[in-house]
Amino acid sequence: MSSTPTTLPSLATYSLLGRSGLKVSPLCLGTMTFGTEWGWGSPKETAHRVLARYLEAGGNFVDTADGYTNGTSEELIGEYFAEHGSRDAVVLATKFTFNARAGDPNAGGNGRKNIHRALEGSLRRLRTDYVDLYWMHAWDGLTPVEEVLDTLDALVRAGKIRYVGFSDVPAWYLARAQTIAELRGRERVCALQLEYSLVERNIEREHVPAALELGVGLCPWSPLASGLLTGKYQRQGEEVSGSGRLAAIRGAGNPNFDKLFTDRNWEIVDTLVEVAKGIGRSPTQVALNWITSRPAVTSTLIGATKVEQLEENLGSLEFEIPREVAARLDGVSRPELVHPYIFFGPEMRARITGGTTVTRNRG
Numbered sequence: 001m002s003s004t005p006t007t008l009p010s011l012a013t014y015s016l017l018g019r020s021g022l023k024v025s026p027l028c029l030g031t032m033t034f035g036t037e038w039g040w041g042s043p044k045e046t047a048h049r050v051l052a053r054y055l056e057a058g059g060n061f062v063d064t065a066d067g068y069t070n071g072t073s074e075e076l077i078g079e080y081f082a083e084h085g086s087r088d089a090v091v092l093a094t095k096f097t098f099n100a101r102a103g104d105p106n107a108g109g110n111g112r113k114n115i116h117r118a119l120e121g122s123l124r125r126l127r128t129d130y131v132d133l134y135w136m137h138a139w140d141g142l143t144p145v146e147e148v149l150d151t152l153d154a155l156v157r158a159g160k161i162r163y164v165g166f167s168d169v170p171a172w173y174l175a176r177a178q179t180i181a182e183l184r185g186r187e188r189v190c191a192l193q194l195e196y197s198l199v200e201r202n203i204e205r206e207h208v209p210a211a212l213e214l215g216v217g218l219c220p221w222s223p224l225a226s227g228l229l230t231g232k233y234q235r236q237g238e239e240v241s242g243s244g245r246l247a248a249i250r251g252a253g254n255p256n257f258d259k260l261f262t263d264r265n266w267e268i269v270d271t272l273v274e275v276a277k278g279i280g281r282s283p284t285q286v287a288l289n290w291i292t293s294r295p296a297v298t299s300t301l302i303g304a305t306k307v308e309q310l311e312e313n314l315g316s317l318e319f320e321i322p323r324e325v326a327a328r329l330d331g332v333s334r335p336e337l338v339h340p341y342i343f344f345g346p347e348m349r350a351r352i353t354g355g356t357t358v359t360r361n362r363g
């Protein structure tokens with residue numbers, strides 16, 4: 001029996017972001033590495049070459065935040081488009097939430113006063129008069145959800161932002177916000193940005209089903225676990241060798257990075273390196289390919305501190321992972337099945353459906 005060949009996506013194979021009319025590439029260029037202020041990014045010339053190469057390859061989705069490299073990331077993007085004049089052809093996304101003035105509680109968070117302050121700063125640095133996708137960077141645990149929705153809705157109506165996304169939020173908060181937005185006729189949330197990779201799959205429990213149910217496009221960040229999944233770091237006992245961001249900041253007390261060097265993660269890296277070799281691809285490309293084909297994922301945020309890295313990463317769309325390889329990767333990285341999710345797995349489902357197979361239509 002012959003199988004129908006599938007068409008592989010390219011950077012210029014655009015998808016709708018969630019239940020919106022915004023069309024985005026399967027790989028979004030993350031620019032947290034634009035600028036050297038944080039000790040592990042790239043200077044202007046490299047950042048501009050990375051951006052130029054991404055756009056030349058057909059990419060149309062660029063992600064930044066007001067606070068990345070203390071504002072330099074937004075400034076470098078603004079400079080680039082001011083020089084090259086193609087700003088309207090890209091989906092430019094930035095974020096608000098983090099505090100910009102120590103000691104001032106209203107210079108951070110998700111209240112109306114801070115959202116307006118943050119947006120004015122971003123528009124100035126980006127040298128534009130609108131943002132295509134405005135992300136709430138993180139849940140602040142404080143602001144009433146109605147105020148967040150009303151503020152963002154008003155900004156859409158004023159033409160200052162085009163679409164709304166949430167990053168780093170609990171799934172219940174997304175569900176509450178989306179339901180209120182729908183019932184009150186406010187701008188819906190079209191995208192969700194969360195850490196997701198072969199070594200960080202915890203969002204599969206709540207956020208992935210929520211994104212599918214609520215019509216939200218998932219945009220994973222740190223798909224290479226800050227470089228760990230490239231296979232360029234090695235362990236010798238307690239020592240870690242290899243150069244890059246993780247080596248530069250190891251032991252500096254950032255829990256997001258220090259959590260990465262665990263026995264479990266080294267086992268995932270070992271398996272990844274082995275299977276990648278077996279199919280003639282790099283671990284980087286296999287790790288990125290794996291994430292781009294996960295349920296709910298619309299566009300994956302990639303990072304590159306060199307043009308050569310970007311080139312390799314773009315090659316992740318050129319192949320399909322064989323089923324047996326995918327099964328090995330899934331097996332070694334699967335998150336622990338904890339309560340109450342054990343009730344939603346295939347064994348319990350069979351006890352609910354009486355052993356029959358029932359599929360559901362998502363409409």
Ligand SMILES: NC(=O)c1ccc[n+]([C@@H]2O[C@H](COP(=O)([O-])OP(=O)(O)OC[C@H]3O[C@@H](n4cnc5c(N)ncnc54)[C@H](OP(=O)(O)O)[C@@H]3O)[C@@H](O)[C@H]2O)c1
Pocket residue numbers: 029030031032033040063064137167168193194220221222223224225226227228230232243244245246284301302303304305306308309310312313
């Ligand atoms: N919403 C949030 O809270 C949040 C948080 C983090 C990131 N983000 C977004 O997600 C984007 C991507 O995150 P990320 O930079 O952490 O992604 P990542 O893909 O996990 O890590 C990218 C880093 O890995 C290394 N790398 C990438 N490709 C490589 C290659 N082919 N060979 C060797 N090394 C390679 C580079 O660092 P070195 O050269 O230093 O090794 C690069 O900067 C960010 O730019 C940002 O837009 C969002």
